[in-house]
Amino acid sequence: MLPREAGAPPTEAALLAWAREGGLAAKSATLTWRRLMKLQAPTPIVLLLNDGGAALLMHADRRRNIVWLRDPSVPRDQDGVAVDELRLRQVWDGKALLLRPQAKKAEGDQLGLGFLLRLVWFERSIMRDVLLASLVLSFLATLPALAVMVVLSKVFTYRNVATLDAVIALLTLAVFWEVLLNYARRRMINMVGVRVDAKLNTFIFARVLGLPLDYFERRQLGAIMHQVGQIGKIRDFMTGKMLATILDLVTVAVMLPLMLYLDATLTWLVVAGAGLCGLVIVLFLGPVRRVHGRWQRAEMNRSTVLLETVHGIRTVKSLAMERAQRDVFDVVTAEAAEAKEQLGYISNWPQTIATVVEALMTRGVLMVGALMALIEGRGDLGVLLAFMMLGNRLAQPLANIARLIDDIEDVRGALALASDVVNNRQEAVAPGLGARPVIAGAIRFEKVDYAYPGTRSLALEGVTFEVPPGTTVGLVGRSGSGKSTITRLLQGFATGYEGQIAIDGHEIRGINLDYLRRQFGVVLQDNFLFRGTIKDNIIAGRPGLTLADAVQAARLAGAEEFIERMPAGYETMVEEGSANLSGGQKQRLAIARALITDPRILILDEATSALDPESEAVVNANIARIAQGRTMLVVSHRLSSLTEMDQIIVLDRGRVMDMGPHRDLVERCPVYRQLWLQQTRYMDNPRTAAPAPVLAQGN
Numbered sequence: 249m250l251p252r253e254a255g256a257p258p259t260e261a262a263l264l265a266w267a268r269e270g271g272l273a274a275k276s277a278t279l280t281w282r283r284l285m286k287l288q289a290p291t292p293i294v295l296l297l298n299d300g301g302a303a304l305l306m307h308a309d310r311r312r313n314i315v316w317l318r319d320p321s322v323p324r325d326q327d328g329v330a331v332d333e334l335r336l337r338q339v340w341d342g343k344a345l346l347l348r349p350q351a352k353k354a355e356g357d358q359l360g361l362g363f364l365l366r367l368v369w370f371e372r373s374i375m376r377d378v379l380l381a382s383l384v385l386s387f388l389a390t391l392p393a394l395a396v397m398v399v400l401s402k403v404f405t406y407r408n409v410a411t412l413d414a415v416i417a418l419l420t421l422a423v424f425w426e427v428l429l430n431y432a433r434r435r436m437i438n439m440v441g442v443r444v445d446a447k448l449n450t451f452i453f454a455r456v457l458g459l460p461l462d463y464f465e466r467r468q469l470g471a472i473m474h475q476v477g478q479i480g481k482i483r484d485f486m487t488g489k490m491l492a493t494i495l496d497l498v499t500v501a502v503m504l505p506l507m508l509y510l511d512a513t514l515t516w517l518v519v520a521g522a523g524l525c526g527l528v529i530v531l532f533l534g535p536v537r538r539v540h541g542r543w544q545r546a547e548m549n550r551s552t553v554l555l556e557t558v559h560g561i562r563t564v565k566s567l568a569m570e571r572a573q574r575d576v577f578d579v580v581t582a583e584a585a586e587a588k589e590q591l592g593y594i595s596n597w598p599q600t601i602a603t604v605v606e607a608l609m610t611r612g613v614l615m616v617g618a619l620m621a622l623i624e625g626r627g628d629l630g631v632l633l634a635f636m637m638l639g640n641r642l643a644q645p646l647a648n649i650a651r652l653i654d655d656i657e658d659v660r661g662a663l664a665l666a667s668d669v670v671n672n673r674q675e676a677v678a679p680g681l682g683a684r685p686v687i688a689g690a691i692r693f694e695k696v697d698y699a700y701p702g703t704r705s706l707a708l709e710g711v712t713f714e715v716p717p718g719t720t721v722g723l724v725g726r727s728g729s730g731k732s733t734i735t736r737l738l739q740g741f742a743t744g745y746e747g748q749i750a751i752d753g754h755e756i757r758g759i760n761l762d763y764l765r766r767q768f769g770v771v772l773q774d775n776f777l778f779r780g781t782i783k784d785n786i787i788a789g790r791p792g793l794t795l796a797d798a799v800q801a802a803r804l805a806g807a808e809e810f811i812e813r814m815p816a817g818y819e820t821m822v823e824e825g826s827a828n829l830s831g832g833q834k835q836r837l838a839i840a841r842a843l844i845t846d847p848r849i850l851i852l853d854e855a856t857s858a859l860d861p862e863s864e865a866v867v868n869a870n871i872a873r874i875a876q877g878r879t880m881l882v883v884s885h886r887l888s889s890l891t892e893m894d895q896i897i898v899l900d901r902g903r904v905m906d907m908g909p910h911r912d913l914v915e916r917c918p919v920y921r922q923l924w925l926q927q928t929r930y931m932d933n934p935r936t937a938a939p940a941p942v943l944a945q946g947n
């Protein structure tokens with residue numbers, strides 16, 4: 249793509265963006281001569297010269313203290329130029345672009361356990377510090393128990409005050425460290441959490457954006473939102489329970505050997521108790537999983553009904569469907585509540601049994617310990633007390649680890665739901681893939697057959713036509729004849745067609761998808777305006793464009809006059825659902841938005857169908873000006889708005905019936921003539937002359 253201001257050198261940011269769009273990993277850097285000498289670069293380095301030019305660094309000759317440069321515009325087979333430090337400094341102040349082929353990008357990853365582990369692995373340096381802090385904290389946690397042991401065994405028995413002083417000093421120091429390390433650990437855990445959360449969210453958003461359009465059309469929006477929303481559960485688990493478990497494991501790893509040292513028999517008693525907890529939970533895993541699945545499906549239904557109702561609230565209210573929708577919602581809520589109740593009932597059992605085992609374990613330690621001391625005369629009071637204190641501290645993490653199985657089930661379900669959306673086929677795997685030819689706007693369809701996924705009948709059948717650049721073309725036909733399908737295929741929304749679709753002779757499947765779509769300006773019947781000012785909406789998605797660009801596009805679209813009458817002009821906020829704009833104003837804004845990039849091909853798909861005659865007249869008056877210098881495809885049911893088009897393509901049940909200017913078609917094409925007569929019949933009647941009727945007959 250050429251810079252907008254032809255002749256001006258591209259900015260560093262633009263070069264970076266182009267390199268990245270071209271599939272390269274690019275970085276800007278400031279280099280010194282010494283760095284250049286040290287570079288044994290196998291990858292291209294572009295030196296950005298002070299006058300806006302650029303040179304390619306071929307290699308640095310350290311022995312002779314020179315670099316070999318090449319002018320990128322000079323043919324490859326010509327030699328480079330040797331430049332020494334003094335000469336280079338005169339034209340270059342250190343700015344450079346470092347380029348290399350892109351490594352496998354995160355977008356290519358699939359959401360799954362491997363991906364989540366990799367996210368944590370990225371944070372390994374902080375995680376290492378967290379583990380280290382946990383290790384020290386676990387040691388510190390054993391100190392009170394050991395202190396009790398020492399006080400009972402040594403201080404009381406031998407009345408040793410010096411030892412008591414040492415123990416008190418040690419415990420005081422330990423408290424200080426404990427507070428400090430706990431504070432640092434919480435900060436680090438929070439940091440890991442925030443980073444993992446941000447990465448996970450940006451990854452999910454990129455994947456959802458990359459899903460093909462027909463995916464959203466085939467699925468219920470509510471279900472998609474619910475499934476994607478599950479990511480919150482995964483994040484909470486990763487930064488909450490999973491991390492806590494790792495820390496619990498550290499505690500177990502530190503305490504177990506110490507307890508084994510103090511008393512092996514009692515230790516095995518504790519371990520056996522924890523094992524029993526785990527076993528109980530594993531036994532309940534199957535039933536819990538089944539009920540959990542049912543509950544998840546019920547929750548999904550509930551979100552779908554809620555979202556659909558809010559989304560279609562206009563229809564719900566105007567058809568007075570509130571009562572009916574409430575009934576539907578009541579039913580799905582009851583199902584969700586029943587499943588949740590079942591889930592609570594089932595998962596309460598392993599929890600209860602685990603609590604019993606845990607209680608028996610701690611009491612068992614006391615009894616067995618006391619019995620051993622009484623009967624066998626083994627062990628002393630200090631050791632028993634210390635053991636019990638440690639045992640209590642250990643029981644909790646062990647039980648937590650066992651209970652984790654329960655949470656894993658929840659997260660496993662959440663992961664399955666989220667990845668069901670996120671891991672679907674992406675539209676374009678590599679952003680850099682595909683050609684970027686300069687496009688003038690010639691369109692050719694050749695024997696194109698297309699059936700929508702999941703349907704058997706062909707939406708397009710043997711469609712063949714050719715449109716020279718700069719032509720205005722109307723697409724007409726009954727409802728469902730395939731008009732919109734043609735415009736969709738042209739924009740690369742589906743690639744599973746037979747035959748060939750080419751723009752300027754380039755088959756569109758070979759063109760970079762992002763680049764292809766940027767060649768189009770599209771206005772639909774109902775256009776979505778984003779929250780923001782009118783200016784933001786016109787220049788949406790094209791950062792860097794200015795108010796002047798927005799004004800120019802608005803003028804061309806016939807929107808200038810009403811924007812200037814608005815309270816804050818171009819800075820007027822478009823309200824939620826664009827309630828402060830009329831249909832005609834919304835449509836003219838959408839046309840301005842489509843024109844802002846000066847696209848080579850403009851598609852108006854029923855763009856004026858919903859407009860009142862006055863607004864339609866304003867838009868139509870500008871059509872000739874809008875069409876100048878570009879190819880324009882206009883889908884319309886109102887044939888009267890297409891009579892001035894250079895060519896009109898007549899479609900019927902997915903086939904091209906004829907193509908030609910209006911006056912020829914009226915004479916030779918029966919389908920067209922019939923459509924035309926149906927509409928003009930009304931026009932002849934002075935009482936119904938104003939709007940031409942809409943041609944919705946269905947088939």
Ligand SMILES: Nc1ncnc2c1ncn2[C@@H]1O[C@H](COP(=O)(O)OP(=O)(O)OP(=O)(O)O)[C@@H](O)[C@H]1O
Pocket residue numbers: 462465700701703707725726727728729730731732733734
């Ligand atoms: N997303 C879709 N999934 C499945 N079938 C579809 C989809 N969109 C359209 N179709 C089918 O493809 C055929 C052509 O539809 P298309 O929307 O291209 O017609 P159209 O001429 O633009 O109709 P209209 O004037 O009503 O907008 C129709 O039979 C329609 O049912």
